[in-house]
Amino acid sequence: MDASQQRKTWMSVLARAAFSDLQTQWATLDLPLPIFQVIRPAEIGLAQVRARMGGGGRQFNMGDVTLTRAVVKLDSGEMGYSYLQGRNKQHAELAAVIDGLMQTSEYQARLTRELITPLAALKAEQEQLRQQQVASSKVDFFTLVRGED
Numbered sequence: 001m002d003a004s005q006q007r008k009t010w011m012s013v014l015a016r017a018a019f020s021d022l023q024t025q026w027a028t029l030d031l032p033l034p035i036f037q038v039i040r041p042a043e044i045g046l047a048q049v050r051a052r053m054g055g056g057g058r059q060f061n062m063g064d065v066t067l068t069r070a071v072v073k074l075d076s077g078e079m080g081y082s083y084l085q086g087r088n089k090q091h092a093e094l095a096a097v098i099d100g101l102m103q104t105s106e107y108q109a110r111l112t113r114e115l116i117t118p119l120a121a122l123k124a125e126q127e128q129l130r131q132q133q134v135a136s137s138k139v140d141f142f143t144l145v146r147g148e149d
Helices: 002-014 019-029 090-100 107-138
Strands: 034-050 058-075 079-085
Touching: 002 019, 002 079, 019 090, 019 107, 058 090, 058 107, 079 090, 079 107, 090 107
Parallel strands: none
Antiparallel strands: 034 058, 058 079
16 A cells, blocks of 8 residues: 555544544553644634545535534644544544554654554444444335236
8 A cells, every 4th residue: 555545544534533533542552642733723714525426427416514623734844634533523523633644654654553554444344333223123025916807
């Protein structure tokens, strides 16, 4: 996997993780928050969501979703970015700081092993549990054909 794809992966994990899970995992690392400069403070905005009828039909504007974004610059020079769904400014700032740290050779392996991988596994487990809940409530409808001669 090339560096660009790796970054997309960890940014996705950071954005999709619940903030409480991200905070808990970060606290277990026992790493101090690095010194950083806020380039773009966490701000809330909207993005338009597009969809397709039937998954493959014509596109249409489905609605808006709230996004929060932040940009920071670590003292070592790395720029950290985050874009996430929702209105949590603390989440966006922490994710941006972690993105910056993930770009350093000093922290990347440890953060991948002790933060990104566990968060991805937790999210996968939550999604699997949700799919099981949905599947257990599935109702199969069928039609009986009356035989009238």
